[in-house]
Amino acid sequence: MSIQHSELILNPDGSIYHLNLRPEHIATDIIFVGDQYRVDKVTKHFDTIEFSTQKREFKTTTGTYKGKRITVISTGIGPDNIDIVLNELDALVNIDLNTRKVKENHTQLNITRIGTSGSLHNDIPVDSFLLSSHGLDLNGLLQSYQVDEISHPDLEEAFIKHTNWSTKKSYPLIVSNGKALEDKLISDKVYKGITATAGGFYGPQGRVLRLPLQDPDLNKKIDSFNYNNNRITNLEMETSAIYGLAKLLGHNAASMNAIIANRANGTFSEDPYKVVNDLIVYTLEKLVK
Ligand code: R1P
Incomplete structure (x- = not known):
């Protein structure tokens, strides 16, 4: 069955709607960053650049690092935004854009996020690196899909009980990373734990400026959660969506976090650009090993 023009939207040049990319523009090894200005901070280390484009906040550059083709x-x-990026990247490799049919042979992407994040524990200090073992979906995006096969019911139920999670909020799904990519990226320099992914920066991450929170104690409860030595280490805004959609679409994903804030002791990195740049170099080196 071919996919309708209203569902799979292409631009006049044949590129996919939001990303402005055609299949030949992307590698199978992909790095996600949040900030569009961080793209150049990664690709400045590349040996060659073959392609670059930008539409809205989605800037893409493809080139090689130590001979490996990376986008x-x-x-x-x-x-x-992750819903858009992952679905469109998957369409570029797994849907024939001419016939609009799903290809018979599946192509797997390796997706590594290099992002910033806030630690929830005193013992995970600012300026450290953290790899997300799982993404905890506090934002509800994944509930639009059929997620039973990727969920971890025991962990999720323990979290709901521990936090007295409001039934008015979406179900807190927990999704694991792509183990093959974790094995490539992990080392004794990197902390590891469950990353909670919020759908906003202020209230959804427990920050109060002028608005009172539905549960003012949620961050403390998240901090004290421990189930069979699984603890929730940090908060950010993309990892669970990346992990969930990657799993559902058959891709490998890992999220590398530069810890720039410590929410437990109120500290913020004195040089957040340095820890991000250090994480970029660390991750690139691990990807080519
Ligand atoms: C919020 O300031 C943003 O920073 C973090 C959050 O996940 C969110 O995207 O990551 P990035 O620095 O990768 O964007």
């Missing part, structure tokens, strides 16, 4: 793409902020 770097900025996703902007939040899980809603």
Whole structure:
């Protein structure tokens, strides 16, 4: 069955709607960054650049690092953008854009996020690196899909009980990373834990400026959650969406976090650009090993 023009939208040049990309523009190894200006901070390390484009917040550059073809793409902020980026990247490799039919042979992408994040624990300090073992979906995006096969019911139920999670909020789905990519990226320099992914920066991450929170104690409860030595280490805004959609679409994903804030002791990195640049170099080196 071919996919309708209203569902799979192409631009006049045949590129996919939001990303402005055609299949030949992307590698199978992909790095996601949030900030569009971070794309150049990754690709400045490349040996060659073959292609670059930008539409809205989605800037894409493809080139090689130590001979390996890699695409770097900025996703902007939040899980809603991840829905666009992952579905469109998958369409570029797994749907024939001419016939609009799903290809018989599946292509797997390796997707590594290099992002910033806030630690929830005193013992995970600012300026450290953290790899997300799982994404905890606090934002509800994944509930639009059939997620039973990728969920972790025991962990999720324990989290709901521990936090007295409001039934008015979406179900907190927990999704694991792509193990093959974790094995490539992990080392004793990197903390590991469950990353909670919020759908906003202020209230959804427990920050109060002028608006009172539905549950003012939620961050403390998240901090004290421990189930069979699984603890929730950090908060950001993309990882669960990346992990969930990658799993559902058959791709490998890992999220690397530069810890720039510590929400437990109120500290913020004195040089957040340095830890991000260090994480970029670390991740590129691991990807080519
Ligand atoms: C919020 O300031 C943004 O920073 C974090 C959050 O996930 C959110 O996207 O990551 P990035 O620095 O990768 O964008």
